[in-house]
Amino acid sequence: MSGINRWLLPDGVDELLPPEAWSVELLRRSLLDLFSSYGYELVTPPLIEYLESLLTGTGNDLELQTFKVTDQLTGRMMGLRGDITPQVARIDSHLLKSTGVSRLCYADNVLHTRPAHTMTSRSPLQLGCELFGEASAAADMEVISLMVETLALAGVNELHIDLAHVGIYRGLVETSGLSAKDQSTLFDSLSRKSLPELSALAEHVAEGGEIVRTIRDIAELSGGTGALEKIRESVAQLKLSNNAVVMSAIDDLDAIKVQLQQRFPHVEIGFDFCELRGYSYHTGVMFAAYTPSYGYALAKGGRYDDIGKEFGESRPATGFSADLKALARVSGLQVRQASEDVVAPYGVSADLLGAVKQLRATRRVIQRLSAQDNSNYGCRFELCKNGEDWKVIAL
């Protein structure tokens, strides 16, 4: 093959060069410090695990996203993690065995066999927070607040948050009497936000037409915050046997909306009732954060109770995650300030090396590697011998 292809990276796989890599490092530090200030403890789950550890309880989407390799030591299949959240849930339920609230965070590589969207990365630097052991909306609210602060720290100022709740769709379908095939058509049409298909389905089904129509109406209402009251009315009219389940989901959304408006008046809030991503995985509120300059969710999360049950205890869980590299690219990158950098002459004398070492405690010092080397390496200061002493002078 021709030489030029040797350094072509696969689609959706990227590398960070100077100065961007350092900017991402600084953002990573700020965000982990923020999580720590909320009491979230860092964990670093493994990049590779046996498939059944990695995929238990996570659903088909993640399985398709996961690269598989054979463990040469045992012949068993291993997977390269495509998501860190299930690993953190395992750590909470199996290893930490807390019965109270636990807060965990992480920032590390994940890999995807295919990009989630055309423009998204196959090698995100996933960072996030997970809160276990508390089922109330207060836990969701803490996680959403932390997500908003994460984005603020990354310099994302214009922020839109979409809220959703799997309990609405799940509650409606549960009592609809729809056949499995019709449920599948409904799910598919709703995911694609196809209102005409939903109308057609409502006409066609033997039973549950009214519920399909309500779901279509709800999908149509997605958008601004006023939608919530209209949905409450539509659902009330249905007189469902599990009315309380659906209403409680609506109440949760309402409570979160009100608190979000109070705490973060600059954040625009909307509802997306067609949101079915991770439907098999989420169990309550879901949320996603958007900014106008980026076409996909910058951060997202939600409630996913019981995911750890295969590994130990069944625990309430909620959390959010984001791709640090996407955040860094959307944000105004903080660049290392080079204005104090010092170039030092070549030499091995103890006094020179001592002066260089001392300076390096507070400044970058680049030492030349030969007497012929006269580059300043972009430095604005130089270390020079002044009588007996080494002094820093401006270049």
Place this chain on the structure above:
Amino acid sequence: MSGINRWLLPDGVDELLPPEAWSVELLRRSLLDLFSSYGYELVTPPLIEYLESLLTGTGNDLELQTFKVTDQLTGRMMGLRGDITPQVARIDSHLLKSTGVSRLCYADNVLHTRPAHTMTSRSPLQLGCELFGEASAAADMEVISLMVETLALAGVNELHIDLAHVGIYRGLVETSGLSAKDQSTLFDSLSRKSLPELSALAEHVAEGGEIVRTIRDIAELSGGTGALEKIRESVAQLKLSNNAVVMSAIDDLDAIKVQLQQRFPHVEIGFDFCELRGYSYHTGVMFAAYTPSYGYALAKGGRYDDIGKEFGESRPATGFSADLKALARVSGLQVRQASEDVVAPYGVSADLLGAVKQLRATRRVIQRLSAQDNSNYGCRFELCKNGEDWKVIAL
């Protein structure tokens, strides 16, 4: 399969839990700051690449260590990197295209199909520094100094550095007249430090017996710093046609030994003339750092000129790397101080949330998630309402 195996990690694959994960994070930050103070710029090469990018110029050992997967987008083979050094060389020669000196550093995940030794990890957190564009021993010396400072910062006080140079073995074999088969036997016996086999080979070969004997003598001399002069004498007696090549390798080692003794008098220095690891890859000085409590090299490196030539320019290169997780485990871990942590009551009032936010700028504040929650989360302070104000009081 039984539930218990679901959370068994593959051999040689580990995870970091609290508080260790945070200790490793703190060490990572300190070390990247150290590298930055020397002028090393951070790069983050991709975790996955097409195989020919990843393995060009790196030799068979790395190929065996590399997990392979199919790119579902193109059908081409990709590899999960087992080493970051060749990637950094590619970045230097192809992307940065500097003609002068460039300094790059990194800290990121690598994966190995098999552990390098029984007890070593298959998922190291590799961190290291690479210096390009300078062929002199001054560059090797800078890199070795940085390696010593890395280990000092990690709390490794008792340090032994083994020095080696591929030029000695390569120079001797080049003019030996040994057949390819005998060269292969020689390499194999020397790698296993089998002196009897080397003696037997010296008797058996048609030509080059004297050189094999000298190599055996040199292998026997490995150890303390006094060995260098004896090797110089043995090689001088051979009157080799490429005597200057071998002598220059010995001179390089001598110069580095002298400077190391001056700069780091506490470090014990030795020579290992049997060291042939990465023989196909290294081109000059090689070094490895040991401490008594850890059975393998804690950090290692050496010169590997020209590795980037397949990707752009052929450049002098030297560097070192270490497994951050191994460093953290050997070192006395720095643990987050929890003595200032504050627990705050549940509530959503603006004044409480404002007080919590302000405190979080400097301290960890864990807010309770319900009125029933009375855990202190290990905090020694509590945020309490005192008249109109929120005050921090000791618990």
